Every structure is written in structure tokens, then in C-alpha cells.
Amino acid sequence: MENLPVIVLILSFIIFISIGTPVAWSIAISSLLTIIISLPFIPAATTIAQRMATGLDSFTLLAIPFFILSGQLMTHGGIASRLIGFAKTIVGALPGGLALINIMSAMLMGAIAGSAMASASAMGSILGPEMEKEGYDKEYGAAVNITSSTIGLVIPPSNVLIVYSLASGGVSIAALFLAGYIPGILTGLFLMIVASIWAKKKGYPTSKKSSLNNIFKTFIVAIPSLFLLFIVIGGIVSGIFTATEASAIAVIYTLILGMVYKEIKLKNIPNILMEASKTSAVIMLLIAASMSMSWIMSFENIPQNLSEFLLSLSDNKIIILLIVNLLLLFVGIFMDMTPAVLIFTPIFLPIVTSIGINPIQFGIIMVLNLCIGLCTPPVGSVLFVGIGLAKTSIEKVIKPLLPLFIAMIFSLILITLFPALTLWLPSLYSI
Numbered sequence: 001m002e003n004l005p006v007i008v009l010i011l012s013f014i015i016f017i018s019i020g021t022p023v024a025w026s027i028a029i030s031s032l033l034t035i036i037i038s039l040p041f042i043p044a045a046t047t048i049a050q051r052m053a054t055g056l057d058s059f060t061l062l063a064i065p066f067f068i069l070s071g072q073l074m075t076h077g078g079i080a081s082r083l084i085g086f087a088k089t090i091v092g093a094l095p096g097g098l099a100l101i102n103i104m105s106a107m108l109m110g111a112i113a114g115s116a117m118a119s120a121s122a123m124g125s126i127l128g129p130e131m132e133k134e135g136y137d138k139e140y141g142a143a144v145n146i147t148s149s150t151i152g153l154v155i156p157p158s159n160v161l162i163v164y165s166l167a168s169g170g171v172s173i174a175a176l177f178l179a180g181y182i183p184g185i186l187t188g189l190f191l192m193i194v195a196s197i198w199a200k201k202k203g204y205p206t207s208k209k210s211s212l213n214n215i216f217k218t219f220i221v222a223i224p225s226l227f228l229l230f231i232v233i234g235g236i237v238s239g240i241f242t243a244t245e246a247s248a249i250a251v252i253y254t255l256i257l258g259m260v261y262k263e264i265k266l267k268n269i270p271n272i273l274m275e276a277s278k279t280s281a282v283i284m285l286l287i288a289a290s291m292s293m294s295w296i297m298s299f300e301n302i303p304q305n306l307s308e309f310l311l312s313l314s315d316n317k318i319i320i321l322l323i324v325n326l327l328l329l330f331v332g333i334f335m336d337m338t339p340a341v342l343i344f345t346p347i348f349l350p351i352v353t354s355i356g357i358n359p360i361q362f363g364i365i366m367v368l369n370l371c372i373g374l375c376t377p378p379v380g381s382v383l384f385v386g387i388g389l390a391k392t393s394i395e396k397v398i399k400p401l402l403p404l405f406i407a408m409i410f411s412l413i414l415i416t417l418f419p420a421l422t423l424w425l426p427s428l429y430s431i
Contacts, residue, residue, distance in 0.1 A: 005300045009034040009293075023336055024282075027289040027343075028052070031296045038299075048292050055291025056284060059244055060166055060173070064159045065280035066247030070254045072276045074109070076268060077258025079225045083108045084126060086222040089210035091192070095200040098131045099144045100192050106148035107155060107188045108226070116374060120149035120385045128389055136204050142390035143400035144195050147408060148188065149382050150371035153337070154364065155184030157232050157250070160337055162243060163287065164363045167294070167345035171359045173243045174236045175426040179360045183368060183415045183422055190407035198403060224260075228253055237429055283338055290342035303347040310351055317355045321365075321416050324348050328366060332373020333380075340370050361415075361422040368412050372405065 012033045016026035028048065035044040074080065084105045091100040105127070106120075131141040153160050156177030165173045210218075231253060232246045241249065258264030264272070297303060314320060328348070331340050345366065352362045374382040377394055387397055415421050 005034050005037050005296075006302060008037060009296065009300075009302075017334070023339060024285040024289040027286075027293050027339055031289070031293045034296050034300070051292040051295045052288040055288050058166060059242075060162060061284075061287065063162050063244040063247040064283060065276065066244070066251050067157060067159055067162075068279050068283070069273070069276040070247065070250040072272050072279075073251065073254035073258050073264065074225075076264055076272055077254060078261040078263035079254070079257065080105070080109055080126060082218075082222045082225050086218040089215040089218045095196045095204070095206060097199075097206045098127060098134060098136060099141070099195040099199055099204075102127050102131070102141070102144050103148040103151075103188055103192050103195060106145070107151050107184065109152060116149045116153050116371075116382045120145055120382050120389070125389055134205055136199075137202070137400070138390045139392050139396045140198065140202070140204075140400045142386045142392055142397050143404055144191070145389070146375050146382055146386035146397070146401065147404040148191055149386070150374050151184050151188050151191075153371055153374075154180045154187065154368055156180050157243070157246070158367070159283070160341060160367050160370075161363060163338055163341050164345060164366065167342045168349055168359055168363065171363060172426075174429075175360050176363050177233055177236060177243075178425040178429065179364050179422040180367075181425055183364050183411065186414065186421065187368065187408060187411040190411050191404055194403045194407040198400065224257055228257075286336065286338045287342060290339040293339075293343050294346050297343070298346060303350060306347055307351045307354070311354065315355075317357070318417075320351065320355050321357070324352060325365070325369060325412065325416060328369035329372060332370040333376050335373070337367075337370045337374060340373070341366065358419060358423055360426060361419050364422045365412070365416055368408070368415060372408050372412070375401065375405070 009030055012030035013026055016029060017023065021029070032044060032048050035047060038044075039047065084101060087101045087104040087108065088097075091097060091104055094100055128138070128141055128145065132138050152158070158177070158180060161176040161180060162173060165171050165176060228250060232250055235241045235249070236243055236246050255264065255269075310320060310323060313323070328340075328344065331344060335343075348366070349359060349362060353359060374380050377383060383394070383397075387394060390397075
């Protein structure tokens with residue numbers, strides 16, 4: 001039966017996920033069951049083990065644990081509170097001021113830490129209680145925090161864009177980082193507009209307008225934190241160092257900054273390292289398992305077959321992109337971002353490049369698609385962090401989440417239809 005491997009792969013994965021098996025193990029076991037159809041058990045198991053090991057044998061992947069560690073150092077080092085203080089002076093006096101502060105701070109934090117979880121944890125724990133104290137509904141505050149935290153995965157430096165570079169076969173990380181700025185800022189602006197309209201409708205309070213002197217003071221305080229952006233991105237784009245080297249520099253800089261701020265002491269470092277190690281281990285296991293599934297799909301010609309099928313439906317670029325976007329939105333609901341990027345990039349990238357879509361643009365489209373999935377049940381990790389910090393439930397958060405979802409989808413449509421939004425900045429540097 002020609003389609004038997006595909007059926008076994010999909011059905012076994014769905015069954016394992018539905019019975020609560022961790023995602024990484026679901027991917028690895030379903031990959032093993034699929035290859036057993038074509039090979040005896042021992043060679044099949046050996047092949048899966050080899051693919052998992054070689055999938056992690058990449059210098060580029062070293063950037064991920066370093067960026068995770070720098071994110072942990074930022075969370076513990078007082079950087080988030082200084083970014084929030086700066087954001088307050090900029091947007092605090094607008095309708096829904098605290099919500100806008102949350103979004104702007106998440107954009108800044110995400111741009112520095114590159115982690116949605118770190119951003120959601122920092123903003124939720126600092127701004128969540130303050131919003132509730134000022135009279136904001138905690139469900140609204142949670143919805144704003146959940147959606148805005150994902151913007152950091154589009155704005156560089158982003159671990160997911162590094163993973164996409166690996167899965168795509170070597171798309172420039174520097175180009176991807178530059179391509180993420182305009183889409184990330186655009187998505188943040190749309191979220192701010194929706195949050196402001198909602199807040200005005202509900203009559204939420206605003207802060208007093210800050211003086212230019214106060215804005216300048218908070219900016220000066222935030223400069224050391226913001227300077228990390230110029231070090232990391234500037235160094236990568238100018239060719240001074242690679243993304244992996246930049247991630248190591250980010251760790252050193254944030255550690256020194258946290259100690260200068262007297263927020264990090266030597267006794268805190270073992271716990272910070274342990275937290276970063278746990279997160280890195282989970283992500284690396286997901287990457288290893290996903291690389292084995294990607295190889296299985298290539299071995300069984302699944303990407304080629306799906307490509308032929310989609311291209312047989314239509315030769316219209318917009319129609320193909322719409323189908324791919326809908327499929328990615330569906331995938332994001334049921335699968336975490338890292339394995340989704342590793343598994344589906346080899347499937348969809350050949351399809352979109354065959355109709356003239358630049359791999360850099362598609363990387364941003366894919367990541368923004370999957371960002372929406374992080375905010376949706378049943379797998380949305382950022383969703384569960386947000387509602388956990390707000391001490392509320394999914395059912396109560398859904399209503400304020402819906403208009404914010406629409407803002408993200410609108411941004412996704414614009415980025416899909418207008419390639420210049422992603423390709424203009426990389427073109428300036430001829431990357």
C-alpha cells in the first residue's frame with residue numbers, strides 16, 4: 001500500500017498526542033513506527049537514533065541555549081523592569097495605557113531576549129497585578145500579555161528563526177533577523193490599536209502624560225538594556241561575529257549588567273543555569289526528534305507528493321499561499337513551534353519557492369503563523385503561562401483574545417501579500 005507510511009506517521013502521532021504523550025516522544029516513536037514498515041526493527045531504530053544525534057550536530061544550534069540563558073539572566077537581572085519604566089513614559093497616557101505598556105515592553109523584551117515564555121513570565125508577573133489594581137479586568141490583561149509576548153519570536157534575536165535557518169538548509173540568519181523587524185513592529189502596532197479601542201470601550205484608566213524630561217530619564221536608565229540589541233544584531237549584520245558567537249556575547253553582557261544592577265548575585269547563578277538548562281534540554285530533545293521525522297518524510301517522498309498535490313489545485317500564487325497559511329494555522333493549534341518549524345519547513349518551502357516566494361519572507365510568514373498557535377488551546381504554551389500568572393481560565397480569556405487574534409491575522413495577511421515588508425531591510429544590506 002503506497003500511502004501506508006503516511007497513514008502510520010499521521011495516525012500514530014495523533015494517537016500519542018491525544019493520550020498525553022510528550023510531543024518529543026510522540027514525534028520520535030511515530031517516526032520509528034513509520035520506518036519499521038520499510039526496514040527491520042534494529043536498522044530502523046539505529047537510523048532514528050543516528051538522525052536524532054546528527055540533527056543536533058550543528059554549530060548554529062549552539063546559539064539557542066546561549067540565548068535562552070541570556071533570557072533567564074534578563075528576567076532575573078532587572079532588565080524587564082527598566083524596559084517597562086521606559087515604555088510607561090511613552091504610551092502610559094494613551095487609552096488602555098497599562099495594556100499598551102505591556103505590548104511595548106514585550107516588544108522590547110522580546111527583541112532582547114528572543115523568548116515568548118520569558119516575556120510572558122516577566123510582563124505577567126510585573127504588570128499583571130498592577131493592571132488589576134488599576135481596575136483592568138485580569139482576563140483582558142492576560143489576553144494582552146499572551147498575544148504580545150509572541151512578538152519577540154518575530155523581532156530578532158529569535159531562537160525560532162535560527163531553527164528555521166537550520167530547517168531550510170541555510171537561509172541567512174542575519175537576513176532573517178533583519179526581515180523580522182518590520183513585521184514584528186507592525187504586529188505590535190495592530191495589537192496596540194485593538195487593545196486601545198477595547199480599553200476605551202471599557203473605560204479603563206490612563207496614566208498622566210510624561211514630561212520630556214521624564215522620558216529622557218527613563219530612556220537613559222534603559223539604554224544599557226537596549227544597547228544589547230545593537231551589540232547582537234549589529235555584530236551579526238556587520239559580519240563581526242556569527243549568531244552563535246553573538247549569543248555567547250549576549251550571555252556575558254547580561255550577566256555583567258545584572259550584577260551592575262545588583263539584581264544578580266553569585267548565589268543566584270546556579271539556579272539561573274539550572275532553569276536555562278531545563279528549557280534548553282526540552283528544546284534540544286524536540287529538535288532531535290523533529291529532525292528524525294523530517295528525514296522520514298523525505299525518505300517517504302511526502303514533501304514532493306504534497307507539493308504536487310497543492311500545485312495541482314491551483315497555479316495562483318495567492319491561492320497557494322492562502323492554503324499554506326491555513327494549514328500552518330491549523331498545525332500551530334496542535335503542535336509546538338520548534339517541531340512545527342523543523343517538520344513543515346522541508347514540506348512547504350519547496351512549494352512556495354516554486355511559485356516565486358523568497359525563503360526569507362516565508363520564514364517570517366511561518367513564524368508569525370505559529371505565534372498565533374502559541375496563544376491557542378490545546379498546546380499553546382504561552383496561553384497557559386499567561387492564564388496561570390493571571391489566575392484565570394481559558395474560557396474567560398477567549399473573549400478578549402479574539403480581537404487580538406484578528407489583529408495578528410491581519411498583520412499576517414499584509415506580510416503575506418506585500419513581500420517588501422520583510423525583504424526591504426535585508427535588501428539594504430545586500431543580505
